[in-house]
Amino acid sequence: MTLAEIERLAGELLATGEMNADTAADLDRIVAEARAGTSYPDDLDYLAALHARLLSPNRVVEDVTASSPDVEADLRGQISQLQAELADARQTIAELQERLASGA
Incomplete structure (x- = not known):
């Protein structure tokens, strides 16, 4: 995952205004580590999964x-x-x- 993708995914999640303080801090940390070139694969998997779960057009929405x-x-x-x-x-x-x- 590129830095631009990491920044985009984290930015879109933060822009929802639905992230609690801990999640927002995690997203900020993931972006900071990516910028420093020290990303952890587990963090990138978490970012992609969270983005897909919350913002995917195919997600299940309540009736x-x-x-x-x-x-x-x-x-x-x-x-x-x-x-x-x-x-x-x-x-x-x-x-x-x-x-x-x-x-x-």
Whole structure:
């Protein structure tokens, strides 16, 4: 797994806002070790498995066929969170493109 892949997987997991403090610290440590070139295979397996379990498009999602105000509010909240994450990602892309163009 490349450094870019490690950073992407960890970043996507952290961006969910659903990681507890210990998991967030583990993800930060995994990225730091990857940057230092001292990654552990078990950590990379953990990162890939956690990402697949939580963010895979094929993951099993609980049935929400019975619509209720709580379910709808939760879905609206998730939509808002995803829209914010998308805006952040677009901003990051724009900043990186600008840095590339300026040669920085």
